[in-house]
Amino acid sequence: MEFVLLGFSDMPNLQWILFGIFLLIYLTILMCNSIIILITRFDPALQKPMYFFLGNFSFLEICYVTVTIPRMLMDLWTQRGSISLSACAAQMCFVLMLGGTECLLLTVMAYDRYVAICNPLHYSLVMNHKVCIQLVAASWISGIPVVIGQTCQIFFLPFCGSNTINHFFCDIPPVLKLACGDTFVNEIAVYVVAVVFIMVPFLLIVVSYSKIISNILKLSSAKGRSKAFSTCSSHLTVVVLFYGTATITYLQPKPNQFGRMGKLISLFYTVLIPTLNPIIYTLRNKDIMVALRKLLGKLFT
Template sequence: MEYKLRTEKPNITTMMEFILLGFSDILNFQWILLGIFLVLYLTILMCNSVIVLITRIDPILQTPMYFFLNHFSILEICYVTATISRMLMDLLNQKGHISFIACATQMYLVLLFGGLECLLLAVMAYDSYVAICNPLHYGLIKSPQVCVQLVTASWVSGVPVVIGQTWPVFSLPFCGPTTINLFFCDPSPIFKLACGDAFVNEIAVYAVAVVFVMVPFLLTVVSYGKIISNILKSPSARGRAKVFSTCSSHLTVVVLFYGTASTTYLQPKQNPSEDTGELISPFYTVWISTLNPSIFTLRNKDITVALRKLLSKLSA
């Protein structure tokens, strides 16, 4: 594979593009993988688009919970598009070349949408907490204005934070090799391509990531801790089951999201398994996004009813 280099100083070069290896080691299955991931991508687009549509047009779903679900589905579309669309193109033309600017842009978008999902999951957990533990004041606490402010604050806070993560990575000089053993640009493998000592930059990026992820994670854990405590205090087993069913879908998504993320990014550095990382990263970015719409809809009677109404109108 060819790649362009621009010489700035003797023996030091700045790379103008990287090579995403992705699934290049299994060339015989490129077209099969292309078909599988294309179907998954279209499924994610269709399912999340349907959720966005029905949560906007159905009068029953005009509540804070579905308002947040609407924005979460939009984020899912954006997050997966930032990763899988590039992978589909690479599988189609069997090339993994990505320019320096395109790689930085992709990393920025992946980190932004991933971070926003963390914040929105925390907001949704807080929404469940208020609905279950403080139902009499739910309408006052979760007014339409407050809901809009929470979503807006998530977006506004995410943009500068992710710029602070992306800049330290791509401000470094790179001198080869150019290959990244993933199908999208991620900070960890790119740091390994940098010339010289990138320790300070790595610490800066990961410190910001820890704060940006751990704060909403802890808020989510605290919210569900109080929810579970409230459920256990209920004297009726039927009442406990009913209350738990209202937040079980969101809790499942939280466990899958943080569980696969921790498995992907908290692997021991002493003997990292590149093959494992390559297999887990598609699961984290694609499989979970494929599961989320069904998790939110199959156990939700309001969404099921709204879907039936929509289908009946379309078939009429």
């Protein structure tokens, strides 16, 4: 009737320290992303497609960490990890759905940079407000039926024997390890979905950036090249971090075969990267920094 999430129970002396660290990280993610949403929504200088996508990305990050970190904090506080099958299925479904949305939204943001740099004269026409809304809506909605189908397929499997999940949230690899019978079809389905939602968007991003870099190198002005690179570097950094860890998790030959290493990799893309994203986007973007100073100036005066 229920699973038990082991989480970080193998480090009993660090439970309260980890609770304090993860609580601080969660509050930092909420605060930083909320500020980005606020300034991209109300600052007149940031009413551009690039910042519209960034505001949506920040909202997505808040949703993404809220699916995993509060549950992890509760388990650290109570030092119990029991979770019902329905709650486990719901958590898995939301993690996969929001992770897929992040892959697609990062691809949309790469396409926006491609149009801005490679086709600047038609940028306002191609990336009009209606198109931006449609791209964001497609990123949020397109993965929902696939994710629900995959989650149902996994939880219709019989579970017997151990009910202990060696992880801090209900992810596909550790849950599949507990299933009885043949899970070959499910593992193939995981690979197919991972290819569609991780590798295909990643390849599209690579193609976009290869064309972007080619166009940047053709610019005669060194200042123009520097500005073009600065607008793309933060997004490219986030892409490399997120796709790198997600690929290792869902496309490794034997799911979660590394135990503690699997948890560490999952911590990267569920906790650490969402913490770094606001820092990466704010420190490397002059418009965001100017808007942030204006906001802080208003608050303190």
